[in-house]
Amino acid sequence: xxxxxxxxxxxxxxxxxxxxxxxxxxxxxxxxxxxxxxxxxxxxxxxxxxxxxxxxxxxxxxxxxxxxxxxxxxxxxxxxxxxxxxxxxxxxxxxxxxxxxxxxxxxxxxxxxxxxxxxxxxxxxxxxxxxxxxxxxxxxxxxxxxxxxxxxxxxxxxxxxxxxxxxxxxxxxxxxxxxxxxxxxxxxxxxxxxxxxxxxxxxxxxxxxxxxxxxxxxxxxxxxxxxxxxxxxxxxxxxxxxxxxxxxxxxxxxxxxxxxxxxxxxxxxxxxxxxxxxxxxxxxxxxxxxxxxxxxxxxxxxxxxxxxxxxxxxxxxxxxxxxxxxxxxxxxxxxxxxxxxxxxxxxxxxxxxxxxxxxxxxxxxxxxxxxxxxxxxxxxxxxxxxxxxxxxxxxxxxxxxxxxxxxxxxxxxxxxxxxxxxxxxxxxxxxxxxxxxxxxxxxxxxxxxxxxxxxxxxxxxx
Numbered sequence: 001x002x003x004x005x006x007x008x009x010x011x012x013x014x015x016x017x018x019x020x021x022x023x024x025x026x027x028x029x030x031x032x033x034x035x036x037x038x039x040x041x042x043x044x045x046x047x048x049x050x051x052x053x054x055x056x057x058x059x060x061x062x063x064x065x066x067x068x069x070x071x072x073x074x075x076x077x078x079x080x081x082x083x084x085x086x087x088x089x090x091x092x093x094x095x096x097x098x099x100x101x102x103x104x105x106x107x108x109x110x111x112x113x114x115x116x117x118x119x120x121x122x123x124x125x126x127x128x129x130x131x132x133x134x135x136x137x138x139x140x141x142x143x144x145x146x147x148x149x150x151x152x153x154x155x156x157x158x159x160x161x162x163x164x165x166x167x168x169x170x171x172x173x174x175x176x177x178x179x180x181x182x183x184x185x186x187x188x189x190x191x192x193x194x195x196x197x198x199x200x201x202x203x204x205x206x207x208x209x210x211x212x213x214x215x216x217x218x219x220x221x222x223x224x225x226x227x228x229x230x231x232x233x234x235x236x237x238x239x240x241x242x243x244x245x246x247x248x249x250x251x252x253x254x255x256x257x258x259x260x261x262x263x264x265x266x267x268x269x270x271x272x273x274x275x276x277x278x279x280x281x282x283x284x285x286x287x288x289x290x291x292x293x294x295x296x297x298x299x300x301x302x303x304x305x306x307x308x309x310x311x312x313x314x315x316x317x318x319x320x321x322x323x324x325x326x327x328x329x330x331x332x333x334x335x336x337x338x339x340x341x342x343x344x345x346x347x348x349x350x351x352x353x354x355x356x357x358x359x360x361x362x363x364x365x366x367x368x369x370x371x372x373x374x375x376x377x378x379x380x381x382x383x384x385x386x387x388x389x390x391x392x393x394x395x396x397x398x399x400x401x402x403x404x405x406x407x408x409x410x411x412x413x414x415x416x417x418x419x420x421x422x423x424x425x426x427x428x429x430x431x432x433x434x435x436x437x438x439x440x441x442x443x444x445x446x447x448x449x450x451x452x453x454x455x456x457x458x459x460x461x462x
Contacts, residue, residue: 041296181329188322284443
């Protein structure tokens with residue numbers, strides 16, 4: 001990337017662009033280490049939180065919950081119940097975002113304080129990760145741990161509303177795809193390094209430290225919090241606050257809901273393309289969220305991956321996803337984000353079905369399917385953010401990105417509900433794959449049917 005990004009629209013300093021993109025790096029350990037590959041999948045939904053007599057059934061490590069013969073044991077059923085309960089708690093967190101995300105985005109537009117929301121919520125995310133240190137390896141602490149993760153997801157999502165809305169201010173018509181891809185790509189690379197650090201200290205047996213009572217995972221959460229603080233500093237220092245949008249009404253919090261309703265009506269009447277995109281993307285993005293929320297659980301519970309194997313798997317997936325996302329950012333600028341999204345969803349669906357139907361062939365199937373899947377997840381995410389900047393009116397970035405987060409949370413019951421329901425109906429964790437696949441299929445159909453190739457909206461005059 002050159003020293004500055006220059007077009008007829010704007011001249012944006014290189015340091016500003018990279019500092020904005022580095023926020024993805026700063027918050028990635030929460031997503032990759034806490035949510036997906038380590039803390040939740042290896043600790044929170046592990047036998048550490050089962051009753052001792054049930055956990056003892058697999059003391060020799062011979063039970064494999066992906067095999068039909070083992071799936072109905074009390075041990076596998078107990079793990080499936082933990083996975084399902086965690087899914088319902090994350091759904092409850094989504095309701096909170098549903099209620100407040102568009103209002104906060106609207107207020108940030110009107111008051112010009114997007115950066116303040118990002119910084120405040122990032123600080124809160126770090127504190128929540130520090131609080132996870134107190135989640136001991138005991139069934140009594142399961143709810144505390146699950147709620148801490150859910151609250152972390154809420155503040156991370158709220159920060160993401162304003163952060164994503166700022167993409168409009170740090171990119172131009174010609175560079176939005178690569179800037180969005182740079183952010184996601186740096187996030188994945190940050191995830192790789194964070195996971196590698198966890199692998200190294202694990203293989204070195206924590207330098208002889210006593211890691212009983214879940215101490216290793218509790219320290220990992222503290223490390224993730226420190227990472228978040230340190231690497232969010234470039235955003236704090238070098239990304240400028242956005243200007244207030246004077247054409248947006250400055251009203252109180254509860255009055256904002258009336259403004260929101262009017263804006264939704266206006267969006268439906270005047271910009272139906274954006275309206276339908278919010279609905280379609282809400283569904284498929286919930287499928288993407290389900291992959292992140294439950295992918296590590298599948299590896300550990302259904303395919304019998306050891307802790308080290310899950311982390312190495314996470315490193316490989318982040319590497320593939322990071323490279324694919326950065327490359328896809330350039331394809332986005334050439335072919336458009338809509339094409340990237342549709343092809344990514346096709347690949348995701350095929351990979352998920354490959355894993356489900358060939359699951360009894362063992363870990364190699366999960367490795368192959370997971371690597372292909374990871375090459376599509378990142379591009380779909382980055383292109384989704386990019387496409388919204390093409391569709392969003394220049395004076396409504398914060399609010400529309402708030403709606404983007406909110407509509408995703410409106411549908412956030414789909415993946416957790418179908419994940420938990422398929423596990424309940426069929427009695428094994430791996431059937432949750434089908435629930436997530438259904439969500440992706442619905443999103444793909446709506447995206448291909450309702451959303452046409454966009455022309456990017458011009459930014460508002462400052």
